[in-house]
Amino acid sequence: MSAVNTVTLPLQVGSESGARRAPRRVLPGFKLTLGYTLFYLSVIVLIPLSALIFKTFTLTWDQFVTAVSSPRVVASYRLTFGASLIAASVNAVFGLLVAWVLVRYSFPGKKIIDALVDLPFALPTAVAGISLTALLASNGWIGSILEPYGIQLAFNPNGVVIALIFIGLPFVVRTVQPVLEDAEKELEEAATCLGATRLQTFWHVIFPTIAPALLTGFAMAFARAIGEYGSVIFIAGNMPMISEITPLIIIGKLEQYDYAGATAVAVVLLIISFILLLVINALQAWQRRRSGGTSQ
Amino acid sequence: MSNTRTVRRAQAGTTEPTWVKWTLLTIALAFIFLFLVLPLAAVFTEALRKGWGAAFEALKEPDAWSAIRLTLITASIAVPLNLVFGIAAAWSIAKYEFRGKAFLTTLVDLPFSVSPVVAGLIYVLMFGAQGWIGPWLQAHDIKIVFAIPGIVLATIFVTFPFIARELIPLMQAQGTDEEQAAIVLGATGWQTFWYVTLPNIKWGLVYGVILCNARAMGEFGAVSVVSGHIRGQTNTIPLHVEILYNEYQSVAAFAVASLLALLALVTLVIKQVVEWRFEREQKAAAALPPERPMVQAPATA
Numbered sequence: 314m315s316a317v318n319t320v321t322l323p324l325q326v327g328s329e330s331g332a333r334r335a336p337r338r339v340l341p342g343f344k345l346t347l348g349y350t351l352f353y354l355s356v357i358v359l360i361p362l363s364a365l366i367f368k369t370f371t372l373t374w375d376q377f378v379t380a381v382s383s384p385r386v387v388a389s390y391r392l393t394f395g396a397s398l399i400a401a402s403v404n405a406v407f408g409l410l411v412a413w414v415l416v417r418y419s420f421p422g423k424k425i426i427d428a429l430v431d432l433p434f435a436l437p438t439a440v441a442g443i444s445l446t447a448l449l450a451s452n453g454w455i456g457s458i459l460e461p462y463g464i465q466l467a468f469n470p471n472g473v474v475i476a477l478i479f480i481g482l483p484f485v486v487r488t489v490q491p492v493l494e495d496a497e498k499e500l501e502e503a504a505t506c507l508g509a510t511r512l513q514t515f516w517h518v519i520f521p522t523i524a525p526a527l528l529t530g531f532a533m534a535f536a537r538a539i540g541e542y543g544s545v546i547f548i549a550g551n552m553p554m555i556s557e558i559t560p561l562i563i564i565g566k567l568e569q570y571d572y573a574g575a576t577a578v579a580v581v582l583l584i585i586s587f588i589l590l591l592v593i594n595a596l597q598a599w600q601r602r603r604s605g606g607t608s609q
Numbered sequence: 610m611s612n613t614r615t616v617r618r619a620q621a622g623t624t625e626p627t628w629v630k631w632t633l634l635t636i637a638l639a640f641i642f643l644f645l646v647l648p649l650a651a652v653f654t655e656a657l658r659k660g661w662g663a664a665f666e667a668l669k670e671p672d673a674w675s676a677i678r679l680t681l682i683t684a685s686i687a688v689p690l691n692l693v694f695g696i697a698a699a700w701s702i703a704k705y706e707f708r709g710k711a712f713l714t715t716l717v718d719l720p721f722s723v724s725p726v727v728a729g730l731i732y733v734l735m736f737g738a739q740g741w742i743g744p745w746l747q748a749h750d751i752k753i754v755f756a757i758p759g760i761v762l763a764t765i766f767v768t769f770p771f772i773a774r775e776l777i778p779l780m781q782a783q784g785t786d787e788e789q790a791a792i793v794l795g796a797t798g799w800q801t802f803w804y805v806t807l808p809n810i811k812w813g814l815v816y817g818v819i820l821c822n823a824r825a826m827g828e829f830g831a832v833s834v835v836s837g838h839i840r841g842q843t844n845t846i847p848l849h850v851e852i853l854y855n856e857y858q859s860v861a862a863f864a865v866a867s868l869l870a871l872l873a874l875v876t877l878v879i880k881q882v883v884e885w886r887f888e889r890e891q892k893a894a895a896a897l898p899p900e901r902p903m904v905q906a907p908a909t910a
Contacts, residue, residue, distance in 0.1 A: 340788055341798035346701035350713070353694045357765055358720055361731040364741055368734050407640045414637040418630060426638070428881045432645050434820065435873035435880075437827025439847040440866040443854050444648040447655050447863070454647065479644055511625055540724025543829035543847070547854065560726035564834065567730065572739055579727045586722040593722075594715060 365583065368576045380577035385553055386562055390581075392470055393559040397538035400477030405531045408485025409523070415486070416493040430487070433480050438543025445476055446548045468550030473558060476544040481534030488530035492523050492600070525600035532596055536589040540582065652870045655863035667853070667861035668868070675841045676849035677868070679757065683832075683845060684825040687764040691821055692814075695772025700806075703780035704788070714777065720769040728766045729834025732759055755837030760845065763831040768821045775817035776810055783809055812887040816880060823876040827869055 369377065380386070414420075415427050433441065449456045449467035456467060466472055496519060504514040542560040549556040557565075559582060566575035624630070656664045667673060698717055702710060720728065734740050736753035746753060753759045787809070791801040807814075829847040836843045844852065846869055853862035 340704055340785055340792060340801075342700060342802075343705050346697040347705075347707070350694065350698040350701050350717075353690075353697075354713075354716060357762070357769060358716070361735050361766070362719075362723075364735045365727070365731045367741075407637070410633060410637045411641065414634055417624075418634055420634060424881075426641055428877050429641065429645050431877055431880065432649065432873060435823045435827075435876040436649070437829060437847050437866075437869045437873070439829040439850050440652060440827070440869045440873075441648060443850065443862060443866060444651045444655075447859075448647055448651050454651065455643075479648065482644060511629075536722050540722070540727070541830075542724065542726050542833075547851075560724050560830065563726050563730060567733065567834065572734065572737075575730060576734065579724075579730050582724050582727055586724065586727075590715065590719065590722040 362583075365576060365579060368572070369580050372573050372577060376573065377577050380574040381581050385557070386559070386578060388554045389557050389559045389562045392473060392556065393539055396470060396473040396477055396558075397535050399474050400481055400538050401531050401535035403474075403478050404481045404485045404534045405527060408482060408530060408534075409489055409527060411482075412486045412489040412493055416490060431483050434483050438480065438541065439547070441479055442476060442544040442547035445479060445544065446472070449475065449548065467548055468556070470549075470556050472548035472550065473545050473556060476548050477538040477541060480541055480544055481538050484533040484537065485527065485530035488526045488533065489523055492526040493519075496522050522603070525596060525603050529593060529596040529600055532589060532593045536586065536593065539585060539589070649870060649874075652863055652867050655859060656867040658863075659860050663860050664864035664867070667858070667864040670861075672841050672844070673849060673865055676844045676846045676865070679760070679843070680826050680845045682757070683761050683764050684822055686761050687768055687825045688818060688822050690765055691768055692772050692818060694769070695776055695817060696814075698773040699776035699780050699810075700802075702777050703783075704785050717773050717777075718770050720766050723766075725767055725828065725830030726834055729763050729831040732762050732766075732835050754835050755839070756843060759835035760832050760843060763835045764825050764828050767828050767831050768825045771821035771824065772814070772817035775813045775820070779810055779813040780806070812883050812890070816883050816887075819876050819879050819883075823873060826872060 372380070411430065415423065415430075446467055447453050449472060451457065451460045451465070451467075453467075456465075459466065466475060500518050500522075501514050504518045505511075509517070540560065542558070542564075545558050546561055549558060549561075551557050551561060559578065563575045563578050563582075566572075566578065625633070702714060702717075733754050735742065736746060736759065737743050738747065740754075743754075753762070787805050788801050791805045792798075796804070826845075827847055828845075829851070832845055833848060833851070836845070836848055838844065838848060838852065840852065846865060850862050850866045850869070853865060
């Protein structure tokens with residue numbers, strides 16, 4: 314509870330102007346709300362997460378390395394990261410396109426399409442999983458069209474990528490869209506007046522403005538894809554070494570009562586999530602600086 | 610009139626040739642159709658493959674009912690708890706300056722970046738038979754993991770940031786001027802919250818609550834780890850869908866899944882309505898003359 318003690322000197326921040334000091338203190342409830350926030354955060358998130366870390370320390374280093382680097386686990390990393398990377402890249406391209414179309418063009422049904430973009434956030438992952446499987450299986454609407462050409466999209470790594478594209482789609486659209494809406498048309502007009510073609514204007518004027526948001530959306534879609542479980546397991550086929558994702562490895566180990574092994578793999582996933590969270594935070598800070606700089 | 614002509618000429622430089630526009634539009638709509646419309650349509654089509662009767666049969670089953678009940682119970686515990694937390698966290702983070710604020714904000718967001726499977730696992734490690742306090746719980750005959758409390762805890766974890774992250778930027782943007790005025794005029798802290806802050810954040814609150822609820826009712830990975838899959842006892846709707854699907858009862862699985870798809874559609878509609886109303890109020894507030902108190906804006910709209 315050392316953080317609460319800082320309450321007594323909350324206004325030593327230099328950037329605050331002296332005149333605003335007194336009013337800031339007028340608002341009640343700081344100790345109550347911060348105290349409750351820290352309490353709830355600890356009970357729900359921090360203490361359970363530390364259980365994971367402590368459990369890892371009951372393993373020796375050799376046990377840990379063996380658990381996280383067995384061939385089957387390494388194959389799952391390759392699939393999880395590879396598929397997440399491809400899916401996030403596809404989302405970056407098509408997400409940008411969808412955001413562009415939604416902001417710049419008007420067409421009938423635009424509002425419905427705009428609302429529909431959030432479907433992957435609202436549709437439970439298990440439903441998405443069985444629905445995509447039904448579409449892509451060899452007797453499904455899409456699967457039956459592709460089967461004569463020898464293209465199989467379900468029950469193999471292709472299915473993993475498609476499920477991850479579905480769940481990651483809103484991230485890129487929703488991060489790029491507001492930036493594109495705020496982008497100043499005057500800059501584009503200036504570029505055109507100076508003789509730039511439309512493509513040059515896009516690459517040299519529009520793209521640099523939206524690049525931080527695009528990268529943020531990409532990183533968010535990637536981070537979400539790495540941890541995704543529900544939508545993937547139905548469509549993946551879950552063959553060891555071929556189409557088994559890392560979260561499924563954790564479940565598999567748990568079902569065999571290998572708690573230590575499950576924990577070790579979970580720690581690897583958790584560390585990667587932390588790193589991605591920090592990257593996303595840094596990207597968002599960059600985006601705020603960038604949008605602050607261009608609008609002034 | 611010459612003014613509009615210059616504007617139109619300037620716009621010509623900031624739009625694409627018609628063929629480019631149509632190509633982009635077609636590709637984007639095709640993508641949306643393939644990845645969003647088709648999967649949604651497939652849920653309902655598969656559910657009705659053998660007619661309405663078969664679909665309703667699956668929903669009338671006692672196991673389906675107990676799954677629906679458990680999902681409703683879980684959401685009705687998880688959402689209010691996260692709502693109280695969200696308001697407390699947003700109040701402390703948005704209305705005050707203190708050291709470590711950025712770090713605290715990151716921690717609030719943390720559950721979003723943890724894999725649902727890992728989220729389930731941490732509760733198994735804490736409360737499971739071999740966990741930290743598992744033996745003590747067993748001695749006192751308290752079941753958390755593979756029982757309803759574990760499902761509720763895992764659901765709270767995965768939906769933890771929804772309401773807080775909706776409210777924090779909103780309350781930060783609104784600042785503290787109105788609350789300070791209320792306090793100076795003699796309102797108590799609670800009065801200030803009820804009559805000044807709450808009307809200002811109500812749309813953000815509704816928005817956060819419906820997203821939180823959709824995730825709470827639909828969570829699969831985390832709940833699957835802690836549930837133990839006991840039919841009729843610890844199955845939520847998504848877990849029931851999985852069981853039916855794995856038993857090759859496709860129509861039944863999709864019939865139950867279409868309940869969740871309907872929930873998703875309702876969520877999207879409410880979300881859209883909230884966004885429109887919020888925008889309208891923002892515009893109404895912006896149109897007010899500056900000397901009129903902004904607090905009046907939501908009441909008039």
